[in-house]
Amino acid sequence: MSGIAFRSAREIFFGSGVRARLGALAAAMGSRALIVCGRRSLEASGALDELRTLLEAAGVGVSIFAEVEAEPSLETVERGRAALRQDQCDVVVAAGGGSALDVGKAIAGLGDDPEPVTLASEACRPGRPCIALPTTSGTGAEVTPNSVLTDTATGGKASIRGHALLPEYALVDPELTLSCPPDQTAWSGLDALTQAIEAYTSVGANAISTPLAEEAARRIAGSLRDAFADGSDLRAREEMALGSLMAGLALASARLGLVHGLAHPLGSLYHLPHGQVCGALLPWVMEFNTPAAREQYARLMQAIGICGNTGDLLDWISGLVGDLGAAVDFAQAGLNRDDFARIIPPTLASGSTKHNPRPVDEPALRALLERLIA
Ligand SMILES: [Fe+2]
Structure with missing residues (x-):
């Protein structure tokens, strides 16, 4: 058996209402928190006010950095790090979708790093603690040691990684996803x-990750249509969040x-939402991977409850994406085709591609891209 590395937030709290723990958890780590979030949705849903109140009621001062954009940039992280230092915040509260969590983790994890943040940054030395509260059921960024950032100077998009990007606490409260719009x-x-x-x-799948991945797929497959059709369906939201x-x-x-591996260059070249690119690519890539992953x-x-052969699984996924x-x-x-030269090298160099169950080379990737535009 090859070795296993398992990573997570230090503590995870899951369930409707767990956000109420925020004040006490933050107060145990310092006296001032920087809330990192997007520009609008957290405020519009009322969640920003609620989180601020929870912190202040526990005696924690609050600064707000509501500047996270879609496809967040290195500059945004730099501005957030400056706000963290200027306001002398002890803890970061990252609240929002994947972008807000990624930026919040980077601000905290690299908060005391004197070097400028680049796509090659590694968050290895201890940073400041981060509490992550996802408001979408998507990236799982509340428990992962990476942040996906864009270098606006080069258009490059990559994951910076490191132990210091792992949040101290993940508060996964499905009620925070109730206001997430259908798209x-x-x-x-x-x-x-x-x-x-x-x-x-993945070729990195192991005895700990595989049951988690299978159960994740089962819950998501069983609840995504319901959460999309009726955003107020708390049972579906809970299943999706878990x-x-x-x-x-x-x-x-x-x-x-x-x-x-493909979603990063395609997403940044054509400004497509990450999850939409992933869903659209999934049946194509699964078809390519079938010989290695049957x-x-x-x-x-079996776990999801689909009968038939691999073709039926691919049809089910394509149908879901369409619906x-x-x-x-x-x-x-x-x-x-003119863009293939800008897509193929970063895709082949990606750590994700290197974990694909079927090895990917340049001709195979070119053939797949040809099929996408046929
Ligand atoms: Fe993703």
């Missing part, structure tokens, strides 16, 4: 499903695969 619910849910399946079939959390735990150990797909179908309004016409989105 975001679909995209983030497809990201979570892709992450569960890629962690399940599924995405389990997928995050699985991928932090097993890593991912070719969908995620047994895992059969077990996955969620997340299908992508890649040619219409801008994908063309």
